[in-house]
Amino acid sequence: MADDSADFDLLSSLPAPHDEEPAALRQDILDELADHLACSLQREQVRTPDVRQARFNVLQRFGNPASIARKLWWDAMWEKIMTQRLMLAACLGMLLVSTGMAVVMWQALDSSRAAQSALLERQQEFFDAMLAKLEPRSSSQNAREGWAPLDVQLVDPSGQPVSGLVTVTAHKKGDLGTLQDQTNKQGTIGFGMLPWGQYDLIVFLKSLNVQHRHTVFLRPGNSVPEKIVCPAAVPVSTLQFDVHPPESTRRAPIALICEVFPGNFQIDESSWEVAGDPVTRVLLNGQGQPIGKVASRTGTDVNGELAKQIEVEAGPVQIIGDQVAVGMQAWRILSGPEAKSVVLAMNDVRQVAPPSLQNLKADPATREITVALPAESPTWSALQVQLPIPVPMVSPQQKTRTHVLTFVDEQQQPVQGVKVTFRGQKHSSFLYSQPAQTSDAAGQVEFSLHAEETTYVQFILPTGESSAFLMFALDSPRERTIVVPSFQPPQQALTFDFIVPDGQTPSDWLFDLEIERLPVTVDGLAWTAPEKAGESETMLPHTFRLLVKGDGRGIGRILGDQPVSFSPAVELKLQEVSQFPDGEYALRAMRICQEQKDQMLNPEGDMTVIFLTRMAKTVEGTSGGRWRAGGQGNWPIEVPRLLAERAWHDAKDE
């Protein structure tokens, strides 16, 4: 189909290309706006046959495309341009200050060399005296100027150590990245020396599924561990329902779903929250009586209508904390209402809960939270007005449409065994699904989709690689050919150049690198490696760990996800791997480790087991960029300053 947006003026206001502009930025902006204008024009031409009038209407609704493109470009580049200008201004300022200081110094020296000499002597005496006082502290590792140790201790209210995962992020983003580690048996964790400043901590207690956000300030001389009091157990409250729908509503075929959002709770003046997606849903019948907690919600098909099947767990509903916010919705019942399973229509959800159900608190004596909604509450009126809820009609001839896909490789040969999966329904809180299908010997798959539903289709190759989702709408072509990539056996090398600050030698170090295989794009469709690959197979998963010597030579792929600790040494299984699939790779995280040679099991033969201790923390989001396997030269990886200094420090102690 021709690009209907081609004659809209999108380019005229864009600034000249900028040095630091990402290569795809300009084209991405133009493609996105052009797609919008094309959609809008297609729709407008259905209503307005006059092309000029249709274009005028589209622009009236959209605004000036060229100025919007310019705004998007400027928004994307603002930070880089301003940073560049600030850097320039800072350099000029520094130059002026330096020049001024040089002039002042020269004048001072020129006017009174004798006086300066005396002054320097007095200063020297003063510094000598200061150094003498500081001597005991300078022998410790804390004496480096501008740095302080960050130690965190987790205890419960009785003072006992607590096991938790601590994530540290610098308040001002720099070369620190994100540090993350688990506390030891004493409930403590040392993040080593960090630059002075403000840091954000997130403490996550896996056993209780709760987390706490904390801010610390590292200042000179601050060597006291940051002590955080954690909950030994979480307070639990029970939900009670006192819901009385009005008589007219009780006769309607509806069920009520109450959504409960837990609030924060306090432990020793610190605030904790439930981690993850903490919403609890409770199903009530049309009379307002609770049936139980919603255990699962899945998409289903009832006579051509998309619906949601709800499975319910009977029994009292308990939630973490002592306060909640509540919302309540009415759904039309399509089948049921059996006690443990009910099918509800998706499109007829009505909100009935009033804002007054926000922040309900538990009774301190009974630890019960009552959700009360009396029949005379005005909030039922919206529901009464809407009833009876209309049933959408789907005519038989419009119920389904059929598509045929043909999968071929890059030599146009049919590809058998490509799995086709479906996800659909755009305006719902869950995804509709239907059974997957597989391409036959002719590389073909025929499938039917609901007539008016937009469905997202994904392809999975026999080798495990999966495609991005392709959208199939009512107006999509009924027959289509998909070119799939042919993944060749691994035959490319990956070697590294580690760039460390001056004066440090990484030759004795081992790097535990987390590397991601980037998607391969063929005929406009991106294909991603599988998330998991068997340990005995040669196929690499989407993300894998590689153990590499400091001189850049690889030792092998680390199997499993066992983390390396500071102490004691950890036994890791390695798979020898020297060749990698063709394609691009990106570095996601790195740790610096040290081999424990006295404990190594198999130093001469095939390297399958190795003992390692970690010297420096995990740093994510490292600046290794991306690299193509088999590219010219080695993959240059800049080791962050903090990580390198920590490893260098530990290696010296060793």
Add this chain to the structure above:
Amino acid sequence: MDIRLLNGTVEMMMLEAISHGPTYGYEIVQTVLSRSNGQLELKEGSLYPALHRLERQELLEAYWSEHEGRRRKYYRITTAGRKSLAARRKEWQVFAQGVNEVLGLEMSGGWC
């Protein structure tokens, strides 16, 4: 409707429209228009700076797909985006209740 009343709520409505599954700019405009029974007609071009801002704030993530020979940018909501949407909904409910109480109006069903 006076468009100034929409100030501060456009991002919330966009997050809501995207929270139900991957979607693209034109479809977001149509969703807001349809779900507001034609009351809220966004200036279509103004949508994109807001979408890109939400993407930079990591409340949305985007990917490209091909459709009818054109590249199309799809947006989907992140976990942080869902949390932000829940927080904005709560703020909006408190605000709307306050305004309605001042005006002596009753609340009616809103979000789902």
